[in-house]
Amino acid sequence: MRKAIFVSGKRKYLFCGAQEGMKLLFAVIERVKEEGHPYEIVVIDDIQESLQLSDFLKKQKMGTYLYVALSHTELKRVEKTAEEAGLTEEETQFIGYGEELKRIFCCRCHGINEAKNFEEEILCNQCGLELSVSDHYSVYHNAVLGYVAKL
Amino acid sequence: MKWTDNLENFPYPFKGSTYRYSNNSVPMKKPFCIEVTPDYLEEMKLKRDLLTHHPERCYQSLPHTLTGQWEIVELVMDHLAEQYPNQFSLEKKGRQWRFHNKILEEKHDFTFGDETTLPDEPLAFISKHVQEDLIFMMQRDGDLFLDAGQLCFPANWSLAFNLGMKFKSIHHPIPGFKEEGLDDRILQFLMRLEAGNPWERKNWSLMAGDRLDTSLETFDQWGKLRKQVTKKNAGELVHIRVEVQKLFRLPRTNGILFTIHTHLLSLEKLASNPEWLKQFYEILSELPPHITDYKGISLYKNEVLEYLCEQLESGKVL
Ligand code: HEM
Ligand SMILES: [Zn+2]
Numbered sequence A: 001m002r003k004a005i006f007v008s009g010k011r012k013y014l015f016c017g018a019q020e021g022m023k024l025l026f027a028v029i030e031r032v033k034e035e036g037h038p039y040e041i042v043v044i045d046d047i048q049e050s051l052q053l054s055d056f057l058k059k060q061k062m063g064t065y066l067y068v069a070l071s072h073t074e075l076k077r078v079e080k081t082a083e084e085a086g087l088t089e090e091e092t093q094f095i096g097y098g099e100e101l102k103r104i105f106c107c108r109c110h111g112i113n114e115a116k117n118f119e120e121e122i123l124c125n126q127c128g129l130e131l132s133v134s135d136h137y138s139v140y141h142n143a144v145l146g147y148v149a150k151l
Numbered sequence B: 001m002k003w004t005d006n007l008e009n010f011p012y013p014f015k016g017s018t019y020r021y022s023n024n025s026v027p028m029k030k031p032f033c034i035e036v037t038p039d040y041l042e043e044m045k046l047k048r049d050l051l052t053h054h055p056e057r058c059y060q061s062l063p064h065t066l067t068g069q070w071e072i073v074e075l076v077m078d079h080l081a082e083q084y085p086n087q088f089s090l091e092k093k094g095r096q097w098r099f100h101n102k103i104l105e106e107k108h109d110f111t112f113g114d115e116t117t118l119p120d121e122p123l124a125f126i127s128k129h130v131q132e133d134l135i136f137m138m139q140r141d142g143d144l145f146l147d148a149g150q151l152c153f154p155a156n157w158s159l160a161f162n163l164g165m166k167f168k169s170i171h172h173p174i175p176g177f178k179e180e181g182l183d184d185r186i187l188q189f190l191m192r193l194e195a196g197n198p199w200e201r202k203n204w205s206l207m208a209g210d211r212l213d214t215s216l217e218t219f220d221q222w223g224k225l226r227k228q229v230t231k232k233n234a235g236e237l238v239h240i241r242v243e244v245q246k247l248f249r250l251p252r253t254n255g256i257l258f259t260i261h262t263h264l265l266s267l268e269k270l271a272s273n274p275e276w277l278k279q280f281y282e283i284l285s286e287l288p289p290h291i292t293d294y295k296g297i298s299l300y301k302n303e304v305l306e307y308l309c310e311q312l313e314s315g316k317v318l
Helices: A019-034 A047-058 A072-084 B040-053 B063-083 B122-127 B182-191 B216-228 B267-271 B274-286 B289-295 B298-317
Strands: A012-017 A039-043 A064-071 A092-097 A101-106 A112-116 A121-123 A130-138 A143-148 B059-061 B088-093 B096-101 B106-111 B133-140 B143-150 B199-208 B238-249 B256-266
Touching (some): A019 A064, A047 A072, B040 B122, B059 B063, B059 B122, B063 B088, B063 B133, B063 B256, B122 B133, B256 B267, B267 B298
Parallel strands (some): A012 A064
Antiparallel strands (some): B096 B106
16 A cells, blocks of 8 residues: 655645545644644545535645545545646645455456455456466556466 | 577577676677577477467557558568578569568568558568567657567567556566666666667576477466476476577667567586586576576476586586
8 A cells, every 4th residue: 555655845735535544644644733834634524525626626726735545446536636626646645545446467368357456366257267466567458467376 | 399509509698607687788799680590490380370379469569650660671671681691682672672581482572661562560570580579669758668569489478468568667577676776777778779789688597398489378388397397307308598689779760679589408408518507507506586486497496406416516527
C-alpha cells in the first residue's frame, strides 16, 4: 500500500477521505498542524458527499495540495474528479486501502484474469494454469504478468 | 538435432573471474546487424515453423511502426548483401527492389514502402531470412518503447506481454537493476546511440536442454528439465546460452533496431577448452543468489558445479 508523504511548502493542505482513510493520513495531518500550515479536513462517508467534491475542488485556489484516502474502488472515481477539477499529479496524493481488483496476464495463453490484490496465486480462467502473480506491470495491457507457479 | 555451435565460432562471453550485471556494451568492430552461421538452414526452418504455428507469441507490432519496419528491411537487406554476396543479393531500381536469398532459393520483387507488395508486414517478412530475433524500439517523450518485434528464441520472456512497454519497465523483473540505477544509466546510454555507430553486448545464461525456443509461453514444458539435471548428465543436458545483441540507431525514424542472435553450447563442449572450464567454474561458484535465481539456474547449480569440478580434476590427472 502507498503511504502518504508530507510535501512541504504548500499554501494550503486539503485532506479528504473516509473515517477509515483518515487514519492513513494521520501522520501527515499532525505534521501540518505542528508546522502551523493552513489546512482543511473533509470527511467523505457516502457517495453523495464524494459527488459534491467536484465543486468543492474546483473552488480551491492555486497552491492547494490534496490528499485523498479512500477504499480502492471509491478512490478511482475521486481521482478522476480531481483530475477534471484541474489538479495535477504534482498537487495530489491518492492513498487506497482494502480490496482492489488486478488484471493478470497469463504467461501461457495470454488470457486476462481478474484477481484481488492480496491473491498471490490464481488459476488461469482460460487455460487452467496455476499462475504466480508478479508485480511486472504493462501499461499497454493494464495488467501484471502471471508466471508459471509450479514446474 | 543439436543446436551446438562449434567451439571456434562460439561467442564466449566471460572476462575475469566474477560476473555482475553492468552495461557491458562495446562499439562494434564489424558494423553488421546480422550474422549467418552454419546452422542457418535449420534455424530458418524452425523459425518459420514457429511463426506459422504461434504467430501471436512470435510476432507483434503496433500500427504506427510501419515506416520503422521498412527502415529495418533496408538495413538488414543491405547488410546481408554486403556481407554475404554469395548468399544474398539486392538490386534497387528506384523503389523497385529485388531481394535474392540464394541459400533458400527465394526471390522477392517488391516496391519499397508499399506493404501490399510483400507477403507479410515488412518486419515479419525480413525476419524470415535471418537467424536473429528482431526488436524495434521507438523513441518518444524521452523514452524507448518496444513497439514491434519478431521473437522466436526468447530467453524466457513474452513479446506479447512486453508489447508497447518502456525500456525500464521491460527490465523491471531483473533483481537489483533499478536499485543500482543501472536501468536509468542504460536507458541514457541508448538514448545517445548514434546512427552509424552500432554497439553490441553478450548476455549469457544456462539452460537444461537445447531448445532455442525457450519462450515464457512454453516454460511449463521446457522448464521441467531443470529438475532432471544430475552430475552425470550435466555435460550433455545443460547448455550455456549466449545472446549476441546488437544495437543500431535508425536515422529516419530515430528508433533502435535490437537484434538478438542466440547460440547454444553444451557444457561438455565448453569444458573441452581448459581455460573456459576453469573460468566458468570460478564464475559460477561465485555467482550471487539473486543472479542465479533470476537466470533460473538455482535448481541445478550444484549438479553443474560438481560436474565442472570433476572435469577440472580429470584434466589435472591427464
Ligand atoms: C533496447 C533494447 C533492449 C531490449 C528490448 C531488452 C529487453 C530485455 C528483456 C525482455 C529482458 C528479459 C526481462 C524479463 O525477465 O522479462 C532483458 C534482460 C536483460 N537486459 Fe535487456 N534489453 C535491451 C537492451 C539492453 C541493454 C543495452 C542492456 C545493457 C546492459 C541490457 C541488459 C539486460 C540484462 C543484464 C538483462 C538480464 C539478463 C540475464 O540475467 O540473463 N538490456 N532485456
Ligand atoms: Zn492461461
